[in-house]
Amino acid sequence: MVVEMLGVEKRYGDVRALAGVDLAVAEGEVVGFLGPNGAGKTTSIRVMLGLTQPTSGEARLFGGSPDRREARGRVGVMLQESGVPSALRVREIVELFSRYYPFALPTDEVLARAGLEPRARALVSTLSGGERQRLYFALAIVGDPDLLFLDEPTVALDVEGRRAFWQQVVGFAELGKTVLFTTHHLSEADAVARRLVVIDSGRIIAEGTPSEVKRRVADRTVRFRADLPVSVLEGRPDVQRVDLEPGGLWAVYTSEPERLLRELFAQGAELRDLTVTDADLEAAFVALTRREGVAA
Amino acid sequence: MTGPSDRRDGRRLSANARPSGGAWGLWFAQARAEFVASLRAPDFVIGVVAIPVLLFLMFAPPNARAMLPAGTRVSTMMMPGFGAFGILSLVLFAFGVEIAQERGKGWLRLMRATPAPAWVYLGGKLAMSVLYAAVTLLVLFGVAAAFAQVRLSPQQWLQVAGVMLAGGVALAPLGFALGFLARPRAASTIGNLVFLPLSFASGFFLPLSSLPDFLRNLAPYLPTYHYGRLIWSSFAPAADITAYTGIEPAGTLVSVAWLAGTFVVFSLVAVWAYRRDRRRDEG
Numbered sequence: 220m221v222v223e224m225l226g227v228e229k230r231y232g233d234v235r236a237l238a239g240v241d242l243a244v245a246e247g248e249v250v251g252f253l254g255p256n257g258a259g260k261t262t263s264i265r266v267m268l269g270l271t272q273p274t275s276g277e278a279r280l281f282g283g284s285p286d287r288r289e290a291r292g293r294v295g296v297m298l299q300e301s302g303v304p305s306a307l308r309v310r311e312i313v314e315l316f317s318r319y320y321p322f323a324l325p326t327d328e329v330l331a332r333a334g335l336e337p338r339a340r341a342l343v344s345t346l347s348g349g350e351r352q353r354l355y356f357a358l359a360i361v362g363d364p365d366l367l368f369l370d371e372p373t374v375a376l377d378v379e380g381r382r383a384f385w386q387q388v389v390g391f392a393e394l395g396k397t398v399l400f401t402t403h404h405l406s407e408a409d410a411v412a413r414r415l416v417v418i419d420s421g422r423i424i425a426e427g428t429p430s431e432v433k434r435r436v437a438d439r440t441v442r443f444r445a446d447l448p449v450s451v452l453e454g455r456p457d458v459q460r461v462d463l464e465p466g467g468l469w470a471v472y473t474s475e476p477e478r479l480l481r482e483l484f485a486q487g488a489e490l491r492d493l494t495v496t497d498a499d500l501e502a503a504f505v506a507l508t509r510r511e512g513v514a515a
Numbered sequence: 516m517t518g519p520s521d522r523r524d525g526r527r528l529s530a531n532a533r534p535s536g537g538a539w540g541l542w543f544a545q546a547r548a549e550f551v552a553s554l555r556a557p558d559f560v561i562g563v564v565a566i567p568v569l570l571f572l573m574f575a576p577p578n579a580r581a582m583l584p585a586g587t588r589v590s591t592m593m594m595p596g597f598g599a600f601g602i603l604s605l606v607l608f609a610f611g612v613e614i615a616q617e618r619g620k621g622w623l624r625l626m627r628a629t630p631a632p633a634w635v636y637l638g639g640k641l642a643m644s645v646l647y648a649a650v651t652l653l654v655l656f657g658v659a660a661a662f663a664q665v666r667l668s669p670q671q672w673l674q675v676a677g678v679m680l681a682g683g684v685a686l687a688p689l690g691f692a693l694g695f696l697a698r699p700r701a702a703s704t705i706g707n708l709v710f711l712p713l714s715f716a717s718g719f720f721l722p723l724s725s726l727p728d729f730l731r732n733l734a735p736y737l738p739t740y741h742y743g744r745l746i747w748s749s750f751a752p753a754a755d756i757t758a759y760t761g762i763e764p765a766g767t768l769v770s771v772a773w774l775a776g777t778f779v780v781f782s783l784v785a786v787w788a789y790r791r792d793r794r795r796d797e798g
Contacts, residue, residue, distance in 0.1 A: 246527070268628060270796075291630035293526060298628060302620030306552035318544045319631035322532040342555070358625070363532040395527050 220282070221246050221366050221397045222267050227276035229262055229421075236262040237273070238421035244399060246365075249392050251412030252401040253432075259421040260401040261299065264370050267399070268296060280366070292321045295364035297355045297372050305344035309335055312343060313357050320362025332387055333357035348375040356384070360391055367391065369400035373407060385411050405438050406497060439476040439497065442468050443490040451486075455479070468492070541631070545639030546646075553609075553643060563609070564651045567601035568658055574720070575663040583755035590663035592722070592759045594655060595675055595746045600719040601651045602683040603739060605644045606690040607706045613640070614694025615702030624796060633789065641687060648683055652676050671750040678749045682742045685774040688781035689738075695788035713739045724761030731761050738777035741770035 222244040229237040237259050244250050252260045265271035266278045269285030280290040303312050310326060317323035330336045333353045338346065346354060352375050359367060369388065373381045385407060392398045402408050408415055409429040417425035417432060425432050444467055452461045452471055457479060460472040473479050476495050483490065535541070553559050574593060581589040617623055626636060656672065659665035667675070697705050714720060716730050717739040723731050734740040745767065747756045753764050 270628060288630045288632075291628070294628075296625075296628045298621075298625060300621045301625035302617075302622045303625065304548070304552050304617070304622060306555040307548060311548060311551065315544055315548045316629070318535050318541045319626075319629040319635075320535060321630065322526075322528055323535050324529060325531055325533075328531055355625075362629070363529050365527045394529055 220244065221280070222399065223279040224263070224267065225277045225279070227263075227266055227273045227278055229266060229271065230274045235421050237266070239276070240418070240421070240423060242416065242423070244397060246397055247395055249398045249411060249413050250400075251408035251415045252399065252418060253405060253408050253415055254418040258419045260418055261370055263418065264368050264399070264401060268294065268368060292362065293365045294368065295359035295362055295366070296368045297359045297370060299370050299374070301355065303343055303354065303358070305342070307343055308339070309341050309343065309346070309354055310339040312354070313361055316358045317361045322363050323361055324363045329357050329361045332360060332390060334383060334387060349377070349380040352376060352380075352384070356387060364396065366397045366399070369398070371401055371403070373402065373404070381407060405433070409433065433474060438474055439472070439495055441471045441473060441476045441479060441493070441495050443493040444468060445488055445490045447488060541635055542638050542642065545635050546642035549639045549643040550646060553647070559609075563601060563605055563647050564654060566604075567597040567651060568655050570600070570720070571597040571655060572658060572662060575659065579664045583758045585752040585754040587751045587755040588664060589722070589759070590659070591665045591667070592747060592751065592755070594659040594663070594665050595679060596719040596743065598652050598655050598679055599717070599739070599743055599746060600714045601655070602648050602679060603686065603714060603719070604710060605648055606683065606686045607693065607710050609644045609647070610640055610687060610690025611693030611697070612702045612706045614691065615697045615699045618695070618792060619699025627793065627796075637691060641684070644687070645680060645684070648680055652679060667750055674749040675746060678746050682745060682774055685778045686738065686742060688778055688785050691785035692781045692788055695785060695792050713737060716740070717743050718760055719743060722759050722761070724759060734760070734762060735765065738773050741773035744770045745774070
């Protein structure tokens with residue numbers, strides 16, 4: 220196993236950030252960590268990396284302690300809230316980072332993989348948010364890591380930037396590398412990962428292939444105004460949650476908006492101000508946790 | 516672009532991956548990056564190199580005719596004083612304030628996730644600072660010889676430069692400790708609060724003999740005063756140092772012990788503060 224977490228618990232005072240997480244990631248897997256803010260995604264990554272010590276339980280990288288220099292040398296990371304010296308040029312900082320690792324890819328290849336070739340001579344201080352994020356990606360892959368950790372890598376990117384970024388990640392994974400990333404966006408995780416791990420309140424609440432997980436998570440929100448009894452919507456197996464929002468707007472969280480709407484129209488329902496959007500994942504996960512009844 | 520990766524050294528390395536250089540190469544690369552980055556911040560270069568030289572030019576030439584009892588010019592004593600002032604500014608600002616600010620920007624956090632050992636980061640800053648200190652001294656010495664009638668034998672020039680650089684390295688942990696202790700936003704203020712009083716009270720600007728009694732009484736308890744004393748001892752007779760500072764000599768060994776003690780104590784503080792910072796970052 221490349222990554223293992225064995226009953227990992229992490230407390231910050233009275234707060235349980237991780238409440239017993241077990242996970243095993245095999246070589247070559249691309250795993251997406253999904254969950255709302257504060258679910259424990261970042262803490263999990265930090266424990267796996269040996270940057271945070273678990274309160275109890277154990278994390279293992281390549282079969283040993285994540286703290287070993289040997290393990291660090293085989294891992295590339297994109298962290299949130301990291302910085303690089305702003306007075307260096309892109310090529311300079313990539314070259315410097317290549318020295319930190321026992322093996323390194325040629326700088327030109329790293330810049331190409333991160334789509335930074337045209338900005339190779341730019342000062343870090345002049346990079347846009349998206350370019351900066353690509354620089355962090357370049358720094359994560361320069362050591363030719365066997366395992367890549369990406370913590371919310373697309374947070375600062377627009378839609379086009381996201382698409383391009385995940386293309387770069389997939390390109391790197393195709394070298395046979397193991398990739399573990401966190402994100403808020405179910406659609407991204409769906410497109411990139413072969414396995415999804417959904418975490419909430421410090422525990423894993425769902426795990427499986429993207430289609431398995433999606434069946435259990437409402438990834439669309441249908442909003443409309445209508446004179447409908449709420450009983451028509453609640454209790455359906457394809458509806459995770461129904462809210463009546465301020466202004467008399469119904470919000471229905473569902474994984475199958477097409478079927479829901481087809482049936483509503485068939486019943487002759489008059490829907491006004493109809494929209495279908497990607498679900499706010501937080502709400503979707505809340506629904507999922509509630510259904511699990513915080514059983515454990 | 517690489518093709519599919521092969522197994523090498525128990526790893527899944529890409530075909531294009533090559534071993535990186537050894538520890539020396541890493542140190543050199545880090546120092547080079549620090550130096551290149553600092554050259555792009557002109558205020559840093561000016562602050563470190565130009566200010567000590569300009570201050571020396573303001574204060575020393577008017578004193579170039581003044582002689583101490585055993586024949587040393589007052590301007591000759593002033594030269595290493597302003598040099599020590601410049602080196603102290605490197606210690607407190609290039610180490611202390613820079614480290615604190617880079618901690619704040621998450622640069623250290625990213626470095627800690629790499630296999631690079633912590634000494635590389637500090638070693639790079641140290642190498643860059645020694646280089647800056649050497650440049651400062653070179654300019655200062657040239658200006659002193661040209662405009663303030665400072666005359667030393669080749670051996671004395673080398674001795675004074677050597678003592679100044681070695682003493683600066685001994686004071687470096689002071690900056691490291693500040694860098695890891697201070698909150699990023701407060702570091703610059705703390706640096707200034709330490710910097711100017713230390714420089715004055717150690718006699719780097721004006722001779723201690725011309726300063727109030729309480730500073731003269733305080734000076735022997737400051738590591739930076741002993742730094743100055745060692746520098747002056749490397750070229751001036753003891754009688755002239757006593758006349759210039761107004762303080763009786765305590766002996767070279769005492770001053771060496773002060774610097775060695777400062778090095779050891781602040782190294783320990785710096786290591787403790789570094790670990791504390793890492794623990795906090797680990798949460």
